[in-house]
Amino acid sequence: xxxxxxxxxxxxxxxxxxxxxxxxxxxxxxxxxxxxxxxxxxxxxxxxxxxxxxxxxxxxxxxxxxxxxxxxxxxxxxxxxxxxxxxxxxxxxxxxxxxxxxxxxxxxxxxxxxxxx
Amino acid sequence: xxxxxxxxxxxxxxxxxxxxxxxxxxxxxxxxxxxxxxxxxxxxxxxxxxxxxxxxxxxxxxxxxxxxxxxxxxxxxxxxxxxxxxxxxxxxxxxxxxxxxxxxxxxxxxxxxxxxxxxxxxxxxxxxxxxxxxxxxxxxxxxxxxxxxxxxxxxxxxxxxxxxxxxxxxxxxxxxxxxxxxxxxxxxxxxxxxxxxxxxxxxxxxxxxxxxxxxxxxxxxxxxxxxxxxxxxxxxxxxxxxxxxxxxxxxxxxxxxx
Numbered sequence: 001x002x003x004x005x006x007x008x009x010x011x012x013x014x015x016x017x018x019x020x021x022x023x024x025x026x027x028x029x030x031x032x033x034x035x036x037x038x039x040x041x042x043x044x045x046x047x048x049x050x051x052x053x054x055x056x057x058x059x060x061x062x063x064x065x066x067x068x069x070x071x072x073x074x075x076x077x078x079x080x081x082x083x084x085x086x087x088x089x090x091x092x093x094x095x096x097x098x099x100x101x102x103x104x105x106x107x108x109x110x111x112x113x114x115x116x117x
Numbered sequence: 118x119x120x121x122x123x124x125x126x127x128x129x130x131x132x133x134x135x136x137x138x139x140x141x142x143x144x145x146x147x148x149x150x151x152x153x154x155x156x157x158x159x160x161x162x163x164x165x166x167x168x169x170x171x172x173x174x175x176x177x178x179x180x181x182x183x184x185x186x187x188x189x190x191x192x193x194x195x196x197x198x199x200x201x202x203x204x205x206x207x208x209x210x211x212x213x214x215x216x217x218x219x220x221x222x223x224x225x226x227x228x229x230x231x232x233x234x235x236x237x238x239x240x241x242x243x244x245x246x247x248x249x250x251x252x253x254x255x256x257x258x259x260x261x262x263x264x265x266x267x268x269x270x271x272x273x274x275x276x277x278x279x280x281x282x283x284x285x286x287x288x289x290x291x292x293x294x295x296x297x298x299x300x301x302x303x304x305x306x307x308x309x310x311x312x313x314x315x316x317x318x319x320x321x322x323x324x325x326x327x328x329x330x331x332x333x334x335x336x337x338x339x340x341x342x343x344x345x346x347x348x349x350x351x352x353x354x355x356x357x358x359x360x361x362x363x364x365x366x367x368x369x370x371x372x373x374x375x
Contacts, residue, residue: 057127058130059126060134061249061255061268061270062272063236068166072335096135098163102166
């Protein structure tokens with residue numbers, strides 16, 4: 001399989017929210033790093049996970065599949081999954097795949113944090 | 118005045134690779150005589166989250182031994198495999214199962230009507246939409262009523278040899294399909310279908326190889342909120358259409374229509 005071209009960083013702005021900053025490409029090769037980042041972001045009972053797509057360079061259909069499996073993990077932990085920083089193009093892809101019905105989409109970090117409560 | 122920077126090459130290729138969103142599927146192309154055009158037009162796409170049954174990731178993979186590009190005879194690369202697969206997609210399907218699309222080659226946004234051999238050989242009409250195409254993979258999503266809610270991705274890659282792969286991330290769409298899936302009926306049909314498809318693909322490229330299957334249960338829970346999907350069940354509607362064919366025939370005779 002292709003080498004992962006993704007870089008992920010995890011931040012915790014408060015005791016309830018974990019943010020995963022995504023830089024690069026979300027493809028099938030990103031599975032292990034993304035799930036590891038989720039585990040780190042989720043540690044200590046975070047209620048909401050926010051995906052920061054501001055520096056997303058590319059996402060293919062395998063990347064969408066990854067987000068679905070991430071959502072299953074999130075739902076299993078009774079967490080919420082939100083996002084911000086999606087370009088209009090990738091917002092359309094979320095609409096095409098109906099992921100917008102499961103992942104909250106916000107314009108910026110402040111809005112996403114506000115929605116997280 | 119600030120201006121929007123021009124799209125990067127990567128963004129342009131992404132915009133070309135993905136289909137545009139649409140609220141409901143439209144079937145605008147002609148269908149062959151005798152085919153069944155049901156359960157596609159007007160339906161919404163369903164991702165795996167909108168299905169009912171347990172969620173599975175099923176991966177069918179074949180290592181192609183000595184694949185050659187037809188006509189030229191040169192060693193086939195993963196890009197050659199995908200190009201040939203896109204250009205000849207319906208031909209690799211097992212006999213009795215048909216893929217009716219508007220264009221000869223798989224393109225983003227295409228809506229295809231499928232006429233399949235359902236359980237017991239009963240004809241089943243459903244469809245797919247092509248959501249993503251690049252030179253390494255292409256993906257479909259299924260509409261309401263299809264046996265499975267989800268995505269299926271066709272890819273080829275080099276991993277110490279050239280592989281072709283079909284990977285499905287799916288849930289049975291409704292409780293009826295989940296029942297037959299649990300009985301092993303639908304799952305077995307699906308496994309045979311994609312195994313045969315990959316073997317036909319290998320034969321096209323003059324290659325040998327053995328199909329391997331890996332199935333991972335991603336979510337063991339039933340999604341009871343999607344139980345109402347049964348109202349769209351394509352097998353049910355196709356069955357009703359089939360058994361009422363004599364009534365339509367008499368109706369046409371009575372009204373003088375063809």
